[in-house]
Amino acid sequence: MSKTRYSRQVLLKEIGTQGQEAFRRARVLCIGAGGLGCPAAQYLAAAGIGTLGLIDPDRVDESNLHRQILFGTRDLGFFKAEAAAARLRELNPEINVRAHVDRLSARNAQSVLSQYDILIDGTDNFASKYLINDAAVKLGLPVVFGSISQFEGRASVFWAKEGPCYRCLHPHPPKAAIQNCAEAGIIGAVAGVIGGIQAMEALKLALGALRPPSLRLLLGELCVVDCGSLSFSSFGIRKNPACPVCAGAPESIELVDEPLLCAATTDPQSLEIPEVTAEELGHASTPGTVFIDVRERSEWRLGHIPGALNWPLSELRAGEEFPLPEPPSRIVLYCQAGIRSREALRLLNSGAARLDASAPGYYSDRLCHLRNGILSWNGPLAR
Numbered sequence: 001m002s003k004t005r006y007s008r009q010v011l012l013k014e015i016g017t018q019g020q021e022a023f024r025r026a027r028v029l030c031i032g033a034g035g036l037g038c039p040a041a042q043y044l045a046a047a048g049i050g051t052l053g054l055i056d057p058d059r060v061d062e063s064n065l066h067r068q069i070l071f072g073t074r075d076l077g078f079f080k081a082e083a084a085a086a087r088l089r090e091l092n093p094e095i096n097v098r099a100h101v102d103r104l105s106a107r108n109a110q111s112v113l114s115q116y117d118i119l120i121d122g123t124d125n126f127a128s129k130y131l132i133n134d135a136a137v138k139l140g141l142p143v144v145f146g147s148i149s150q151f152e153g154r155a156s157v158f159w160a161k162e163g164p165c166y167r168c169l170h171p172h173p174p175k176a177a178i179q180n181c182a183e184a185g186i187i188g189a190v191a192g193v194i195g196g197i198q199a200m201e202a203l204k205l206a207l208g209a210l211r212p213p214s215l216r217l218l219l220g221e222l223c224v225v226d227c228g229s230l231s232f233s234s235f236g237i238r239k240n241p242a243c244p245v246c247a248g249a250p251e252s253i254e255l256v257d258e259p260l261l262c263a264a265t266t267d268p269q270s271l272e273i274p275e276v277t278a279e280e281l282g283h284a285s286t287p288g289t290v291f292i293d294v295r296e297r298s299e300w301r302l303g304h305i306p307g308a309l310n311w312p313l314s315e316l317r318a319g320e321e322f323p324l325p326e327p328p329s330r331i332v333l334y335c336q337a338g339i340r341s342r343e344a345l346r347l348l349n350s351g352a353a354r355l356d357a358s359a360p361g362y363y364s365d366r367l368c369h370l371r372n373g374i375l376s377w378n379g380p381l382a383r
């Protein structure tokens with residue numbers, strides 16, 4: 001291990017050579033190699049975290065480059081996990097960097113997460129955040145949480161063994177569509193601020209028993225940073241004795257891909273939203289069926305159902321009309337996970353958005369949305 005490389009942090013009495021050795025032994029997984037994962041992983045690699053994993057199924061898109069700082073123009077089209085790993089190995093050849101080109105799901109969560117001691121949540125969707133939380137509670141692992149939108153960022157440490165989990169704060173995912181970066185917009189530097197906080201918390205966690213009380217963990221506390229007005233606020237989070245996940249026995253936790261929960265029929269509103277599953281659709285396009293992809297254009301470009309039209313929810317919300325080539329017998333709306341398409345369907349049925357030449361609700365008997373979105377689609381994708 002190079003002494004010079006880490007000399008400036010080993011100088012700190014809270015770290016020292018023992019702390020550096022703890023960093024070398026630590027295994028940290030960044031879930032999502034995007035706006036948060038890039039800066040977090042960069043600092044962790046530089047600090048000498050011995051095993052650093054990155055899991056992300058996506059490829060680098062040009063619209064990522066303003067905030068996903070491990071990537072350059074030459075990485076466009078390559079898998080994020082692999083491009084980030086290559087950059088990190090260049091930064092620090094002394095550490096072991098692992099790339100998992102995969103989407104975290106209920107199927108693989110336990111086998112992937114159990115290879116690590118500390119998790120960094122750098123995802124931008126609720127399905128992943130709830131899955132990470134539930135799997136982490138089951139495995140007893142701490143999660144360094146982060147989320148960003150527009151000028152605001154949030155960070156916390158969730159660790160059911162020592163404090164609250166994410167579901168103690170928000171027991172269930174929201175039913176309504178929540179915008180992600182592709183829709184709401186984001187300043188890259190905000191991702192840097194929150195990703196940096198996440199790296200710092202992961203380093204404190206990596207110190208384990210060596211961590212002095214002066215290095216306080218962001219546990220039981222939600223830090224909210226408004227980079228627009230530059231204000232920091234923090235909110236206490238208590239462990240919920242009735243938490244649906246961490247109040248029970250960890251071994252009895254069942255991992256679920258959360259969009260399934262969103263579509264649960266216990267929600268009376270969901271009964272009014274006609275939906276179709278990928279199995280019901282089959283892989284071939286049926287004559288008379290029109291697919292409308294309501295994700296943003298950058299998401300659409302990375303892969304969509306062949307023949308689908310693109311009508312981003314942001315434009316649909318703005319009340320624009322959407323021209324249809326010919327009156328279809330069925331219109332299937334879809335998005336990434338089935339949350340935005342539900343919202344789009346609701347807007348169309350309420351008359352807040354209109355398909356070409358239709359009076360409000362004109363096509364309502366032919367509209368449905370794809371439950372669980374393109375994530376559930378096993379057929380071919382077009383680019």
Ligand SMILES: [Zn+2]
Pocket residue numbers: 160164165166167168169240243244245246247
């Ligand atoms: Zn909990």
